[in-house]
Amino acid sequence: MPAAQPAPLTLGPPATQAAPRTIVDIRNLTLTYQAADHPVYALSDVSLSISKGDFISLIGPSGCGKTTLMRVVADLEQPTSGEVTVNGMTPEQARLKRAYGYVFQAPALYPWRSVERNVTLPLEIMGLPKAERQARAREQLELVGLAGFERKFPWQLSGGMQQRVSIARALAFNPDLLLMDEPFGALDEITRDHLNLQLTRLWLSTRKTCIFVTHSIAEAVFLSTRIVVMSPRPGRILDVIDCDLPRERRLDIRESPEFQRIAHRVREGLMEGHSYDD
Ligand SMILES: Nc1ncnc2c1ncn2[C@@H]1O[C@H](COP(=O)(O)OP(=O)(O)OP(=O)(O)O)[C@@H](O)[C@H]1O
Numbered sequence: 001m002p003a004a005q006p007a008p009l010t011l012g013p014p015a016t017q018a019a020p021r022t023i024v025d026i027r028n029l030t031l032t033y034q035a036a037d038h039p040v041y042a043l044s045d046v047s048l049s050i051s052k053g054d055f056i057s058l059i060g061p062s063g064c065g066k067t068t069l070m071r072v073v074a075d076l077e078q079p080t081s082g083e084v085t086v087n088g089m090t091p092e093q094a095r096l097k098r099a100y101g102y103v104f105q106a107p108a109l110y111p112w113r114s115v116e117r118n119v120t121l122p123l124e125i126m127g128l129p130k131a132e133r134q135a136r137a138r139e140q141l142e143l144v145g146l147a148g149f150e151r152k153f154p155w156q157l158s159g160g161m162q163q164r165v166s167i168a169r170a171l172a173f174n175p176d177l178l179l180m181d182e183p184f185g186a187l188d189e190i191t192r193d194h195l196n197l198q199l200t201r202l203w204l205s206t207r208k209t210c211i212f213v214t215h216s217i218a219e220a221v222f223l224s225t226r227i228v229v230m231s232p233r234p235g236r237i238l239d240v241i242d243c244d245l246p247r248e249r250r251l252d253i254r255e256s257p258e259f260q261r262i263a264h265r266v267r268e269g270l271m272e273g274h275s276y277d278d
Contacts, residue, residue, distance in 0.1 A: 029082035065235030101170025
């Protein structure tokens with residue numbers, strides 16, 4: 001009998017175990033924050049199942065709980081009631097196993113570390129050898145179109161480039177799931193178009209499961225396989241819309257009748273849940 005091999009570094013379920021098709025399962029999730037003087041009803045009875053390879057956008061009015069929902073999946077908030085599993089694990093287990101990468105609204109890079117050393121930071125914490133850290137960082141920086149920028153510092157890059165560095169950092173430890181909280185919200189429209197294109201290519205080549213928060217209907221339709229439309233607070237799911245456009249998307253798909261039809265349905269959902277009287 002061959003000698004037992006040392007266990008490989010597990011970044012998700014063990015390789016021998018077939019990956020579960022459902023990556024994120026949310027059942028009857030309710031979350032109430034206890035603010036100083038009153039409860040804040042952030043989420044009410046949210047149920048959603050996200051399959052491997054899905055690109056899900058969460059869209060809804062400001063304050064409807066989109067970030068809260070992502071933070072529950074990431075084990076950064078605890079639900080008041082309901083169940084959430086990530087890769088078949090509790091959010092806490094998934095966090096400890098580094099099952100997801102998280103991209104915040106602002107790039108949150110360390111200004112004193114080079115681009116490469118920002119990307120290698122989570123790998124340093126995991127204790128990977130230097131050569132492997134560098135190889136992985138270079139690979140991820142190439143994926144986000146930043147090959148050649150390894151030695152630059154964040155302050156030498158544009159906002160869009162900084163956000164690409166934070167995506168590379170989130171991908172560096174090869175998580176199954178990528179959580180992105182309005183990563184392009186602060187960028188101008190042309191840069192945003194460019195990053196949307198790059199993100200679809202990245203998603204196509206890596207087949208990561210993505211949850212993406214946005215306020216832009218066009219961005220949601222362009223990127224997603226499914227769009228989750230949420231109501232004003234307390235956030236509930238109003239509609240889940242399949243985006244059955246071809247997976248390989250160019251920007252001019254936005255002119256197509258099918259794209260317009262989906263965008264219209266998202267807009268209708270948002271208007272239905274929202275009062276515009278004031
Ligand atoms: N730690 C907290 N304590 C109390 N209330 C909170 C806390 N975090 C968020 N909230 C409130 O919960 C609600 C949902 O917030 P959340 O940030 O999830 O909304 P959002 O849909 O992501 O908003 P936006 O689109 O503006 O980013 C808001 O009313 C917010 O003020």
